[in-house]
Amino acid sequence: MAYKYLFGPVPSRRLGISLGIDMVPFKTCNLNCVYCECGAAEKHSTERKEYIPADEIINELKSILKPPLPEYATFSGGGEPTLNSGIGKIIRFLKNEYPSLKVALLTNGLLLYDKKVRDDIVLCDIVLPSVDAVFPDVFQKLNRPAAGLSLEKYLEGLKAFSREFSGELWVEVFLAKGFNDGKDHLKALGKYLRELSPDRVQLNTLDRPAASSGVLPLSKQELRDAMKILDVKGIEIISKFTSRREIASYREDKEQLIADTLRRRPCTLEDLAAVTGLKIQELNKYLDVLEKEKMVKSKMQDRGVFLIYNDRNKK
Ligand code: SF4
Secondary structure: OOOOEEEEEEEEOOOOOEEEEEEEOOEEEOOOOOOOOOOOOOOOOOOOEEOOHHHHEEEEHHHHOOOOOOOOEEEEOOHHHHEEEEOHHHHHHHHHHOOOHHHHHHHEOHHHHHHHHHHHHHEEEEEEEEEOOOOOOHHHHOOOOOOOOOOHHHHHEEEEEHHOOEEEEEEEEEEEEOOOOOOOHHHHHHHHHHOOOOOEEEEEEEEOOOOOOOOOOHHHHHHHHHHHHHHOEEEEOOOOOOOHHHOOOHHHHHOOOOOOOHOOOEHHHHHHHHHHOHHHHHHHHHHHHHHHHEEEEEEEOEEEEEEOOOOOOOO
């Protein structure tokens, strides 16, 4: 069966093996961030409705979710998932029918001021909202919200959610040079994040062409400096590495071991960890590079998600 709203499961750097769920048509969002990988939005979407009927997504989930299950079902894709008013129904379906499957939500968090939205997503295991700006001018310039959306309400909504939510809250902060990396802004952002007290804060920067020209990434050193100024417990850098040279601990012999193992036979991530002796977190780092270079691809098979070496794309 070809799936319209599901993708993967794929190994994800942040969540292990994850089945992606697209909740809205491409680039349906209440923000229009300058760094968005989906390209520039022609128009903001602020209305909350069933852009894609929840029952259609549930039917696809019923068809794909057979043992062995992926680790996560993740609401993500090219737009803001909480804009789909059917999200609560889908989360309840997943938690009732597949209790061992973890549910994650990538969101810009803008609608969390709305109690109905918070109630819809409260059963998730992990919610990963973004917070890039705490100054209104930075918010306008970087995230370019739809008219009438208030930064204050957004930041307060996120705090309200963090009080009500018993799962894990991982905040992503996306830094773009000259937009939100000024010292005063980083200090104020750090203060907000300390008050919010999420389980994790993950710093990211650009690794693919941005929707708007003139948007530049921070270097690894600049990210480290920003991390110090933010001064938040549990903060880490998760920017995607663009090449082997940018990964401090990248070892060619480990890459070779992974490639050789997969060349001999396709493996699940767990098999690969057992054969190579590498931890899943570390494997994902190498798989990111190998997948980006199309040397490895993942495919769902009867016994789970298999990583397959692509012989036609040698280095
Ligand atoms: S919130 Fe996400 S999908 Fe929406 S514009 Fe920003 S980066 Fe793109």
